Each structure stands twice: as structure tokens, then as C-alpha cells.
Amino acid sequence: MKWVELRRHAERAKPSERLTPAGKAAAAALGRSADRFDLVVSSTSRRAAETAAAMGFPIGRTDPVWTSLWDGFDEQYPLLRTFGDFQAAFKSEPNAKLFGTRLVGTVRRLAEALPDGGRVLVLTHGGMPELVVAAARPDDTAFSAEPVLERLEGVAFEFEDDRVVKIRILRKP
Secondary structure (H helix, E strand, O other), X not given: OEEEEEEEOOOEOOOOOOEOHHHHHHHHHHHHHOOOOOEEEEOOOHHHHHXXXXXXXXXXXXXXXXXXXXXXXXXXXXXOOEHHHHHXXXXXXXXXXXXXXXXXXXXXXXXXXXXXXXXXXXXXXXXXXXXXXXXXXXXXXXXXXXXXXXXXXXXXXXXXXXXXXXXXXXXXX
């Protein structure tokens, strides 16, 4: 088995890129209880990098694909309240479908590069984990009613060979 975990960055003080003290403390607490990772990937934003540092994890790679969503996302985001809303956007919005498919490919490549038993953590932004679930399982109703993720929450993909065998939503306690 291999695991790829996608998590939102910790709380920041908008419009700043910097994490709040509460965001740093929450990330540090999560880092103390989290699994260890073979690789930590961060979006190119400062807040994602600060989240990794506060969790106590060195960043092995930054990847701009995890930094911003599809064209038109900012206008749609307030309307996307559940995983099912992301599934509907993936099915109806060409840009969401294209970008979601690209993200699933990125997740698969991360998993393929891992040794058996390996883990990757990707620190990203609101909407990214939900879109990856929508693109990986567009017709799966298991998560449809789940509300979108909050700060530091995410999803974990469990791979066996090259297929996703399980998806878990990672909520804050």
C-alpha cells in the first residue's frame, strides 16, 4: 500500500500570506500527531510552506499545480459547499474537468514514485482536495453530502498498485 495525503494549509490572516499564531499552533499540534512522510510537497504559496514548517516537516518539493484552481473557480467557490458540489462542477465545467483530471494524474504519479508502504503529504489550498476526490470518483455518492474542508483538513488516498482502493476524509478532532 501507498498513501497520498492532501491537506489545506493552516489559518492565515487575509490578505496576508502569513499564518496566524493560531494557525501555526494548530499546524504544530497536527504535525506532532501525524504520520511521517517520505516526501512533503507544497504549493508555491508562503502559507503552505509555513504550514509544513510549523508541522515540523521539511519540504521536499514545491509544485505550482497545487497553488491555484481552474479559471472561474473564485466566482464559483462560495457556491461549492459539499463534495457533491465539486462532483457536479467537475462534470459540468470544462475547466474544472481538465484541471481535476490533471490533479488526479499528479496524485497517481506521486504514488507511483513511492516505495511500498510510502507516504506523501501535499500541502495545498481550499478546493484542491475536494476537486481531486471529485475527479477520482465523479459518480461515487459516498462523500457527496460531506461539507467542504476547513483549514488543515484533507483527504487521504490509499493506493494498491496503481489504483485508489480507499479515500478517507481527514477532519480536525
